[in-house]
Amino acid sequence: xxxxPKTDVMLVVMGPPHSGELTTSVLRLTHALLAQGAxxxxxxxxxxxxxxxxxxxxxxxxxxxxxxAEYPTTVxxxxxxxxxxxxxxxxxxxxxxxxxxxATGHIPEVVMRAPSTFGKHVAAATKTVFMGVA
Numbered sequence: 001x002x003x004x005p006k007t008d009v010m011l012v013v014m015g016p017p018h019s020g021e022l023t024t025s026v027l028r029l030t031h032a033l034l035a036q037g038a039x040x041x042x043x044x045x046x047x048x049x050x051x052x053x054x055x056x057x058x059x060x061x062x063x064x065x066x067x068x069a070e071y072p073t074t075v076x077x078x079x080x081x082x083x084x085x086x087x088x089x090x091x092x093x094x095x096x097x098x099x100x101x102x103a104t105g106h107i108p109e110v111v112m113r114a115p116s117t118f119g120k121h122v123a124a125a126t127k128t129v130f131m132g133v134a
Contacts, residue, residue, distance in 0.1 A: 003120065005090050008038040010125035013048040015132035017074070022132045023051065027077055029129075034085040041090040043121055044110075048132065049098040052078055052091065052110040075107050082109045092121065 011030060017023040026042065033040050044051060051074040060071040072080070081089055095112040098104060106112060113121075122128050 004117065004124035005039070005041055007041045007090070007125045008127065009033055009040050010121060010128045011040065011042045012045065012128060012130045013042060013051075013132055014045045014130065016047040017051055018047075022048075023074060026131055027074070027081075029131075030081060030089070034081065034088055039088045041092060041121060041125060043113075043118065044091070044093045044097075046094075046097050046132075047101065049093040049101065049106075050103050051075075052093060052106045053103055054105045054107050079107060079109055094118070 011026060013022065013026050015022065030040055030042060053075065056073040056075045058073060058076045060073055063069055063071065078091055082091070091110045093106060093110055093112045094115050096115050098106070098112055
């Protein structure tokens with residue numbers, strides 16, 4: 001993909017994904033927007049670039065209280081959104097933030113971009129929503 005996609009909404013995810021309900025909120029909002037027919041791009045910045053690490057695999061470690069249950073990782077959830085809404089979701093990560101944290105092995109559905117392209121992504125979206133803190 002050469003440029004920033006024209007989308008209805010851009011969600012900018014900033015800050016650590018493990019400190020609260022940020023990740024759940026982003027995934028639920030993304031799904032709701034896509035289900036209503038919107039086109040969405042997600043830009044992960046800071047520690048949120050960790051959400052798409054290939055090393056996470058498809059399922060979380062076993063829950064000792066329910067050994068037979070399987071819980072999807074964020075990688076599996078991002079991938080399932082791409083599969084359910086083809087051509088309507090783009091997930092980007094800030095390359096500088098990712099490299100600074102040693103998080104360079106992302107799933108193929110996630111495209112890493114230089115921070116200098118961020119403004120083009122904002123300009124290509126009808127609405128931009130910032131979620132979390134840097």
